[in-house]
Amino acid sequence: MTSVLRSILPVSSAKSEDHDDDYSVEYSFAMEYSGPPVSQDIPQVAPVDVHRIPTAAVAARV
Structure with a gap:
């Protein structure tokens, strides 16, 4: 699984802390909950x- 993710995702996030207008890549993954029932x-x-x-x-025209 790790090798598959490495081939899809960039090595590091391209988000720049200095400029808000720069190119930005953010991503996250969700996992199915397998713990005890939620009370x-x-x-x-x-x-x-x-x-x-x-x-x-x-x-709106775009």
């Missing part, structure tokens, strides 16, 4: 309709 309620997230999110006219 608390899991928060539910309401679905988001991305077409109702306001955008600038310039961004």
Whole structure:
């Protein structure tokens, strides 16, 4: 598995701490939970309709 990930992902993150406009690569992986049953309620997230999110006219044309 490690060799597969190394062939896909960059050696290091390209995120620069100095400039916000620079090229940035961030990634994360999720693993399936295999522990004991959860005894608390899991928060539910309401679905988001991305077409109702306001955008600038310039961004809407892209």
